[in-house]
Amino acid sequence: MQELKNRIAQLLADGSVQRILGWKKGEMDYDAEPAFFETQASLDDFVYHGFCAANLSKYMIEAAKLPGKTLVCLKPCDSYSFNQLLKEHRVDREKTYIIGVGCSGKLDIDKIRAAGIKGISGISEMENDTLRIETLEGEKSCRRKDVLLERCHVCKGKDHVIFDEQIGSSQDTTDGDRFAAVREIEAMAPEARFAYFQEELGKCIRCNACRNVCPVCNCRKCVFDSTKFDSVQKVNADSFEERMFHIIRAFHVAGRCTDCGECSRVCPQKIPLHLFNRKLIQDINTLYGTYQAGSGLEGKTPLTEYHPEDAEP
Amino acid sequence: MQIDHKEEFRPKIVAFCCNWCSYAGADLAGSSRLSYPADVKIIRVPCSCRVNPMFLLRAFERGADGVILCGCHPGDCHYSTGNYYTRRRMTLLFSLLEFIGVERERVRVEWVSAAEGAKLSETMNDFVKTVGALGRNIRLGDLRCRN
Numbered sequence: 001m002q003e004l005k006n007r008i009a010q011l012l013a014d015g016s017v018q019r020i021l022g023w024k025k026g027e028m029d030y031d032a033e034p035a036f037f038e039t040q041a042s043l044d045d046f047v048y049h050g051f052c053a054a055n056l057s058k059y060m061i062e063a064a065k066l067p068g069k070t071l072v073c074l075k076p077c078d079s080y081s082f083n084q085l086l087k088e089h090r091v092d093r094e095k096t097y098i099i100g101v102g103c104s105g106k107l108d109i110d111k112i113r114a115a116g117i118k119g120i121s122g123i124s125e126m127e128n129d130t131l132r133i134e135t136l137e138g139e140k141s142c143r144r145k146d147v148l149l150e151r152c153h154v155c156k157g158k159d160h161v162i163f164d165e166q167i168g169s170s171q172d173t174t175d176g177d178r179f180a181a182v183r184e185i186e187a188m189a190p191e192a193r194f195a196y197f198q199e200e201l202g203k204c205i206r207c208n209a210c211r212n213v214c215p216v217c218n219c220r221k222c223v224f225d226s227t228k229f230d231s232v233q234k235v236n237a238d239s240f241e242e243r244m245f246h247i248i249r250a251f252h253v254a255g256r257c258t259d260c261g262e263c264s265r266v267c268p269q270k271i272p273l274h275l276f277n278r279k280l281i282q283d284i285n286t287l288y289g290t291y292q293a294g295s296g297l298e299g300k301t302p303l304t305e306y307h308p309e310d311a312e313p
Numbered sequence: 314m315q316i317d318h319k320e321e322f323r324p325k326i327v328a329f330c331c332n333w334c335s336y337a338g339a340d341l342a343g344s345s346r347l348s349y350p351a352d353v354k355i356i357r358v359p360c361s362c363r364v365n366p367m368f369l370l371r372a373f374e375r376g377a378d379g380v381i382l383c384g385c386h387p388g389d390c391h392y393s394t395g396n397y398y399t400r401r402r403m404t405l406l407f408s409l410l411e412f413i414g415v416e417r418e419r420v421r422v423e424w425v426s427a428a429e430g431a432k433l434s435e436t437m438n439d440f441v442k443t444v445g446a447l448g449r450n451i452r453l454g455d456l457r458c459r460n
Contacts, residue, residue, distance in 0.1 A: 186412065194414025194452055223367065240455040244370050247409060251366050254405055279412050283405055303405070306397030308388060313403040313422040 001048045004073070004101060004167045009043055011071055017097050018068030021059055023052040029123045030109045034059060036070075048073065050125050053106035053149060055262050057081035057091075058215040064092035072096060075103040076170050077151070079160040080258040080294030081215035086162070087297050088256075090218055100160035102168025105144065105152040107131070110270070112147045145173070150274070151261025154178040161295055178259075179282045181275060197243070203269040204242040210263035210273050211249060216256040216293075223248070250276035255284060255301040258294040287311050324378035324444040326353045328437070329368065331361045333391035334426045335383030341430030349437035353381075360384070361422075362395030366406045369420065373453035379419045379444035383433070386424040396424070415452050418443050 011017050023046070024035035030051045036059075037043050055078045063070040074082055079100060085091045112120070112133065119136030126132055129144045154177075158170035185193055211217050211224065224245060250257075250273075259281060263273040284291055284302045287310070291302050330336040336357050342349060358364055361384025369380045382403060384396045403422050411417045421440055425433045 182412075190411075190414045190416065192414075193412065197413045240374055240453060243413065243453070244374060244455075247370060247406075247413070248367055251406060251409060276409065276412075279409060280405055283408050287404065288401070303398070303401055306394060306401060308397070310387075310397065310400050311404055313400060313407050 004048055004099070005043065005046055007165075007167060008037075008046070008071060008073075008099065009040060011097070012037070012040065012043070016069065017071040019063070019066070019070050020046070021056050021063060021070055021072040022046050023048060023054065023056075023073070028120070030107070030112075030120070036063075048101060050105070050107040050131075050144070051109065051123075053265060055081055055213075055215055055260050057085055058213070058218065060091040060096060061085065061218055064090075064095055069095050069097055071099060073099050073101045074160065074163065075101055075106075076158055076160050077103075077156045077258070077260055079162050080156060080292070081260050082294075083162050083297060084216055084256060084258055084294035085218070087294070088216075098160075098163045098165075100163035100166040102166070102170045103158075104169075104171035105148045105155070105173035107144070107147050108149045108265075112142065115142055115147065117142065145175070148173060149261065149265060150272075151259070151265070154259075156259070156292075179278060181272070182278050182282055185275065185279075200271050201242040201246055203271055204246070205269060206242070206245065207268060209266045209268065213262045213266045214249075214253060214257075215260065215262070216253045216258070217249065246273065246276060249273075250280060253277065254280040255291070255303040256293050257281065258292070322445060322448060323352050324441060324447075324449075325376055326350075326379045326381065326437075326441055326444060327372040327377045328353050328355045328381045328383060329358050329361065329364050330355050330425075331363075331384040331391075331396075332357055332359050334385035334389065334424075335361075335433065337427035338383070338425040338429050338433040341427065342434045343430075345430045347430055347434035349434045350441040352441050353437050360390065360392050360395040361399040362390075362392070364399065366402065369406070370453070373419075373450060374455040376450075376454055378447070378450040379421075379440060381421045381423060381436070381440050383423050383425045383436075386426055389426060410453075416447050418447055419450060419453075 008020050020037040023032040025045045025047045026032050032047050032052045034054045034056055037046055056072055057078050060072055086093055117133055117140050120133055122134040124132045130141050131144055133140045152173045153175055155173045158172045257277045261274050288302045361382055364382055372380045384399055387396055390396045407420050423436045
């Protein structure tokens with residue numbers, strides 16, 4: 001991290017960039033949050049560690065409107081999102097300086113808590129892939145790979161698809177099947193599937209966090225913000241509302257979703273929202289050929305393209 | 314005294330028909346005196362591609378029991394390629410609906426040309442029968458929209 005910090009401080013000092021988009025130290029070791037840094041003094045709060053899971057690509061849409069160049073730190077999977085935004089002309093490559101930061105999987109504080117480690121006051125990452133956790137009950141430790149975010153088990157690889165320079169080394173943390181959960185649900189009876197999703201989506205409080213965090217969910221005007229539309233009130237009045245919201249949300253990013261997993265990560269109710277996206281990705285892969293959104297700047301997305309011999313609905 | 318009357322379930326069907334083929338097909342069905350159930354409410358759209366997934370969900374929300382989308386045959390679109398996009402879109406949407414446990418038979422896409430009045434009538438009859446057998450749409454309806 002020190003190497004990264006020195007480098008961004010240097011770029012900020014010599015005026016190559018006007019601001020840095022990175023992660024700011026939170027109150028605790030595990031709640032780093034996205035932030036812009038414009039002065040050398042503010043860089044004291046800059047951090048990069050296992051809990052810097054936030055995908056910073058989406059902030060670049062706003063940053064592109066600001067004068068001057070913005071330096072953004074992107075992890076390998078975030079670079080797919082940035083690429084996708086670039087393809088959609090939502091970010092300005094000329095005004096961006098990308099540092100591809102190394103990543104060896106990001107951590108999930110909820111999994112640490114679920115493992116029975118409570119009263120956490122500090123967490124440090126050790127060399128041998130373990131975490132040293134200071135708690136009110138004394139020091140504890142756990143294996144890094146047991147507390148990775150869901151998305152890190154289906155890592156997109158250790159290579160950045162777009163960058164100006166790379167700092168730090170990455171690691172492919174894949175150890176699961178990306179579509180296993182989708183297939184499991186598909187194998188259930190329709191009634192069971194319905195019950196499962198009713199249970200999950202019934203937890204939704206319509207906080208819109210999934211929409212707000214999603215890099216490709218970036219319409220200037222969102223249909224769910226319209227007050228003329230009675231099904232978009234933010235009250236939890238009927239179960240259909242959540243289903244409608246989530247179907248449309250997932251469908252709207254179909255073919256554009258890079259599967260960055262931010263929706264599930266930010267959900268305060270822990271709804272497995274990525275399942276919808278994965279289901280669509282799985283369908284796209286089987287029906288229209290394997291496609292990874294954000295892997296390149298050329299070509300069309302599956303839903304803006306067609307083939308005369310496509311499958312019938 | 315109570316009058317015992319058994320009310321038969323009549324499904325509410327919304328049909329989105331493209332202006333150039335299917336709507337003209339419905340016209341032909343009418344002028345050829347081929348009947349289709351009155352449960353089908355046709356909404357004319359400029360092209361099947363105009364149909365946003367939201368339209369379907371809105372129809373269900375407002376109490377439709379089935380939604381059918383009719384357009385020109387692939388390759389015959391008035392706007393050349395519109396229905397090709399519809400096809401991909403609806404394939405994914407229907408698959409997603411099925412994934413969350415909605416009955417697959419409640420939604421359908423059918424290609425009906427302006428010369429296929431008989432096919433339109435047949436399709437509608439069949440669709441009403443299918444949806445009628447499924448019963449009322451509870452899984453995708455909004456209670457507030459019920460009367």
